[in-house]
Amino acid sequence: MKYPRLFGLHARPGPYLHWVLVALPFAFMICAYLISSHKMLAENPNAKLLPSVAKMAEATARLATEPDPRTGQYPFWQDTVSSLQRLGMGIVSAAIVGLLLGINMAMFPGLNSLARAFVTFLSIIPPLAVLPVLFIVFGVDETAKVILIFVGSVFVITRDIFLATLALPKEQVTKALSLGASQLGVVYRVILPQVMPRLFNTTRLTLGAAWLFLIAAEAIASTEGLGYRIYLMRRYMAMDVILPYVCWITLIGYTLDLGLRLWVGWRYPWYTK
């Protein structure tokens, strides 16, 4: 008896059908865009809302290959590099602090009493609400943007690492002590290596929020960056720049996510059994 191909709990689409299904929604989205864009431009060749692919390619190429006359930089690449720097600095520092805080809170009852309620409290504050405060305190340059991303990610990571650490069997602590581990040895050589893959996964999920904070900060006060460019172009209704930028951000985000996933699978083969 064969498995059903498509429908039901027992369906097994097979490799060929699987990839067709994967491509289907993408193809649908692209076709829908092309058809609508074509129709609209046929009615009014100057319509800005849904630019043709050629127009978008041209606008992107201009930003990527022609240096800005004032700064001598290529705007597309400059935007990408500064945005990724901010995102990277914010999320990496949040991951490191979240890991150390989460593990230690879960392992040391004293620190747990001290920090847990406070961390939970801080995590509820909407980071965007304190963005003006950050701008006032740290000025409108890089620091405030990085700190916004940090503040927006660190508590989520801390709480998730905290829970992951608590979920490890207590026996492992006793076991490690009985093998001669010191208290710090237990925390940093037994527990920490076991929550590392979880840290990468949590960071993956937190990246979505980190992008949100990055673009919000860039939209408000910046002179370059992917978010800055999008909000700048909005004034001119330059959809031929905005849409490629959105696609580019999505592509970067997807690549980061995929990269982290593959890294976890490769580096921690024991994790996803």
Place this chain on the structure above:
Amino acid sequence: MGGMEVSVVHEVKGVNDLEKLKTGSILHIQDVYKAYGDNLILDDIDLSIAPGEFCAVVGPSGCGKSTLLRLILGQERTTTGQVLLNGSPIGSPDKDRGIVYQKYSLFPNLRALDNILFGHRLRMWPWQWGARKKELTEKAMVFLRRAGMENHSHKYPHQLSGGQQQRVAVIQALFSRPKILLMDEPFSALDPGAREDMQMFLLELWEESRLTIFFVTHDLEEAAYMGTRLVALSQYYSDERDPAELKKIGAKVVVDLHLREIGQAASPQVKTTAQFGQLIQDIRRDAFDPGYRQHVKDFSLNHPHSFYTLSSYEGGEEPT
């Protein structure tokens, strides 16, 4: 210590010289009570174990075997009473007391060989480890080869069968050279074949290392076959107290038998003898039958190191 009152009347029964027993034993447990809240689990445990002994501990489910083991390990503290290792009170878990659990003994993020070496690694600086890595790896491989696992040394625990995992766990615990090895139902999750292999493997290692083993199991046959000494804990007994007054009767040592000489493992043939069958039946009645309650005075405590002090416990909270 809350509202707890223990009056220990040091009237020692069973041995002539308690001090001598204390100093000669590797593990000495005296007047130990353990309560969780109002529930008394262990009720005046007295137990003294000589070096090299293979002490098998049995008892009905929930009677407190694992609790006693955790007290010896230092994972939990006694409500009152002493636990001495080589004459000094025990503290938190350390490398003097090895442990093998039914599960979770291995670190899932380390390969089999690294799990075995981990204890040494933890106790060394990286440069010390670098100097001794080769020698220790070879030693570990000798153990793995004896366990028939040389081809599995690079596997993660989840890639090993339950029996293979427990082999590695036993080697891991022994490799750190503990003074006493504690085991809590280490073979209970294994099928009968794998279990018998493990029993032989452990007895072999025990015979040649002259290690002291405290072995908790719920399988009477396993206990009677493996142990040089058999201890049964049970809450099924009677004494002068009115059972209605007590929230729950705590477990006592109700059987303590000398089975064979230290250092001599039994051959698997003993299991087929009539004597062995009779022994099992007796213990099943004395410790496992809720309907058969021996009086405290009639316990079969005929191991030469068996002793008991008379003390009493007046309820009360565990300090938290």
